[in-house]
Amino acid sequence: MPELDNAAIARELEVMGDLLEIAGADRFRVLSYRKAANSIRAWPEQLSVMAEADRLTEVPGVGKKLAASIAEMLHHGTFPELEAAKTEYPAGLVELTQVAGVGPTRARQFYEKLGVDSVDALLHALDSGEIVRVGGMGEKTVANIRHGVESYLAHRGRMLLMDALPLAERLAGELLEHPAVLSATPAGSLRRMQETIGDIDIITVSEDTPAVMEAVRSLPAVARVLGSGETKTSVLTTSGLQVDVRVVAPDQAGAALQYFTGSKEHNVHLREIAKRAGMKVNEYGVFRVAEDGTEVERVGGATENEVYEVLGFAQTPPPEIRHDTGEIEAALAGDLPRLLELADIRGDLHAHTTSTDAHSTLAENRAMAADLGYEYLVVTDHAENLRMVRGMTVPELEEQWAEVDELNDSRGDLPYILKGVELNIGSDGTVDYDPGVLARFDFCIASLHSGWGEEGAAVTARLLRAMENPYVDIIGHPTGRIIGRRDPIALDMDAVLTKAAETGTIMELNAYPDRLDLRDTHLRLAMRHGVRVAIGTDAHRSEHMRYMRYGVATARRGWVTHDLCLNAQPLDVVRSWLRRASEYPPTDHQA
Numbered sequence: 001m002p003e004l005d006n007a008a009i010a011r012e013l014e015v016m017g018d019l020l021e022i023a024g025a026d027r028f029r030v031l032s033y034r035k036a037a038n039s040i041r042a043w044p045e046q047l048s049v050m051a052e053a054d055r056l057t058e059v060p061g062v063g064k065k066l067a068a069s070i071a072e073m074l075h076h077g078t079f080p081e082l083e084a085a086k087t088e089y090p091a092g093l094v095e096l097t098q099v100a101g102v103g104p105t106r107a108r109q110f111y112e113k114l115g116v117d118s119v120d121a122l123l124h125a126l127d128s129g130e131i132v133r134v135g136g137m138g139e140k141t142v143a144n145i146r147h148g149v150e151s152y153l154a155h156r157g158r159m160l161l162m163d164a165l166p167l168a169e170r171l172a173g174e175l176l177e178h179p180a181v182l183s184a185t186p187a188g189s190l191r192r193m194q195e196t197i198g199d200i201d202i203i204t205v206s207e208d209t210p211a212v213m214e215a216v217r218s219l220p221a222v223a224r225v226l227g228s229g230e231t232k233t234s235v236l237t238t239s240g241l242q243v244d245v246r247v248v249a250p251d252q253a254g255a256a257l258q259y260f261t262g263s264k265e266h267n268v269h270l271r272e273i274a275k276r277a278g279m280k281v282n283e284y285g286v287f288r289v290a291e292d293g294t295e296v297e298r299v300g301g302a303t304e305n306e307v308y309e310v311l312g313f314a315q316t317p318p319p320e321i322r323h324d325t326g327e328i329e330a331a332l333a334g335d336l337p338r339l340l341e342l343a344d345i346r347g348d349l350h351a352h353t354t355s356t357d358a359h360s361t362l363a364e365n366r367a368m369a370a371d372l373g374y375e376y377l378v379v380t381d382h383a384e385n386l387r388m389v390r391g392m393t394v395p396e397l398e399e400q401w402a403e404v405d406e407l408n409d410s411r412g413d414l415p416y417i418l419k420g421v422e423l424n425i426g427s428d429g430t431v432d433y434d435p436g437v438l439a440r441f442d443f444c445i446a447s448l449h450s451g452w453g454e455e456g457a458a459v460t461a462r463l464l465r466a467m468e469n470p471y472v473d474i475i476g477h478p479t480g481r482i483i484g485r486r487d488p489i490a491l492d493m494d495a496v497l498t499k500a501a502e503t504g505t506i507m508e509l510n511a512y513p514d515r516l517d518l519r520d521t522h523l524r525l526a527m528r529h530g531v532r533v534a535i536g537t538d539a540h541r542s543e544h545m546r547y548m549r550y551g552v553a554t555a556r557r558g559w560v561t562h563d564l565c566l567n568a569q570p571l572d573v574v575r576s577w578l579r580r581a582s583e584y585p586p587t588d589h590q591a
Helices: 006-022 027-042 047-052 064-076 080-088 092-097 104-114 119-128 139-155 161-176 209-217 250-261 264-276 304-310 327-333 362-371 394-409 456-468 493-503 520-529 542-557 571-577 579-583
Strands: 183-186 200-205 222-228 232-237 242-248 279-282 285-289 295-300 376-379 416-424 443-447 474-476 506-510 533-536
Touching (some): 006 080, 006 161, 027 064, 092 104, 250 285, 250 295, 264 279, 264 327, 362 376, 362 394, 362 542, 394 416, 506 542, 520 542
Parallel strands (some): 200 242, 376 416, 474 506
């Protein structure tokens, strides 16, 4: 039985939860599967290892019953309750619920009335007009569902970076354990840290290619071998992701890694530079060529740095920015900035607790922050106007602030906790609480939580007004997108960033893996405007704070530097960057 990785296990538990919701099962039973899946996705240790030591219940949300189901999955690929749920409703209905505008109730209606059991079948029902046979299918609803289907299909077959990266790192690590493998490095879009991944490329270096190809075919996570030759093996993993592993000789290692990292546009530009210099660059190395194009001598290729050096580059462009958007010119001239690194991060600026809609306490969040080596942590629970997630009233805030003070007074070497909040930007651009309350926070994030169907100009106006509020320090997840499920708001980003520069408002890069909002192109624009960036995980479990790596990866793609990232600064500098530091003197609790 091929070994399921954490992402595959989480996905099966999510399917179980979705099927139960489609069937109208008890809400708490549904949530138990989803909560467990959520924890497992962020858990750093492989559950297959934990199962052998009977430690599965250490994962938050995994009790004895779920632990037994996971152990069953690890041995047989499924568990009885899931198979029973699939007999009532086909698993294809789960895919339907991933389409914006189609929830569990709609999915059940489409299946029972039209026999729709997949997204493709739903598209057929839309094209044929049969969709109107289901009650409540007005013209606008049908149009919204069609748009949701189109958006879903555009992302179908791609996996979030958070699911692909741990799998790739695990596979590379397992290959490195083989004595014939000298190195194993993920390449392609994964190495460039794109937000979604189509497949995984791994470049291995060895002088014994048959042994490496056999090792690839024998990896525990391999569900099926798609093809295997002398230097490349393609497999399908239990996560449903294709992995292509290539083996190259040591003197080709750098050239192969550079070539298969891409991007295509970056490599085309690189070949043009080589051609002008009388050279040729490919996956085998850099070669000096004669006038007729024949190779005269090999001049580089053992390392990536060597590839770029022999082509006249003063610097090697980091993989995340290799998209032919100015990195080649900057690297040739030696003008590339030092991009932000995960080691630069000193704290998490967006984390929720059990006081509102999260599943970890303030103390648990601080313990995780300590494990991550942070200097500080901000508590940013939801404000009172968002009652659907138990937004906090002023008396509840008073209780939380007292808890923060108590924890800070006895913290020892533990991270300092800042008193924050995630405010709601209303339809008129105003936020929760009066100025007297807002002034008592260490800082405030303000976010859009409604208005996804509004025109871009209207939502832009809301955001601009919110930034005029002197107590709004940070704008959270500005475009509101959820990758593959909700399109970003069509903001006038230039106007938003111009306003941010004018008011000193900091823009958030939300590191939650299905948000990554702001995205890289917006961050490039923010850097040009001189707008500072804050990275927050939007953690709803303490384990989610590990998602910071995906925020930093996106920041690097957007050319974000240490000096413009709020939480790459020590605490005293963080305080000095906030708008309230210049607008108002600190209150007693802030001094």
